[in-house]
Amino acid sequence: MESVFEIIAEPNRRAILSLLVSSQQSVGAIERQLRMPQPTVSKHLRVLRDAGFVESTVDAQRRLYRLNPEPLQQVEAWLAPFRRFWSAHLDALERHLDRMKQSTPTKRKTRRKPTRRKPRT
Amino acid sequence: MESVFEIIAEPNRRAILSLLVSSQQSVGAIERQLRMPQPTVSKHLRVLRDAGFVESTVDAQRRLYRLNPEPLQQVEAWLAPFRRFWSAHLDALERHLDRMKQSTPTKRKTRRKPTRRKPRT
């Protein structure tokens, strides 16, 4: 289980995380609210904890799990560069710029019609 | 392949998406820049396209792929509620509130020592 993205790819884990936004929860509480078998909850919590998404404290026999934001910030970070795509309604503009750049590392004078392209090296 | 999260769970797909941030690219260009076999690229692009992450236009035999932001906005949306966890440095405050809520749906009088916390309810 490498990246944070694989962690949050699992629906149940996302559910657990979302649940923990409001407050910390015991395993049993999660189990009941999300209607999933206890071993499933524990296993997912294990994964989440190993990945640093949650932390736990002990309260007698029960464990209270709470959110730890760091790993999610990685997602946030990855997402950042894309944000410019919807932050304004510059859809058209952006598409325009897109066309202009058209970077293709190999030298390539590609145009459409009469002038074709050279047989690429 | 259901959720957008599973789509971006794959490292190569994330790489492709990131590559498309700068400009649209042909399959071959992606293939070369990311150093991955062509079928792999095509397959991932297929997945990305089916999921609405990219769109393509035809340029002779080659296809130009460009980004489509919508699906990523879903990630953004899911992430939103968590943002309050790092937006301010209210880590301490937040942890405090966390403790206060402490919801445990079932009736449960199990307490620890003489004076624990009030039996909730």
Next chain:
DNA sequence: TTTTAATATGCCTTGACACGTATATTCTCT
């Protein structure tokens, strides 16, 4: 029309992971 470039698809294998069920572990309370 034959060849070559660019991309897509099909098949097969392999590995990862989620789940269910059973069981172990650790507390608490009587």
Next chain:
DNA sequence: AGAGAATATACGTGTCAAGGCATATTAAAA
């Protein structure tokens, strides 16, 4: 100490997706 609650872990199983390789497809160039 014994019973029961809360949580963790082990094991076996099925599924599904990613990769490799070969091949099909489409378009262009010779």
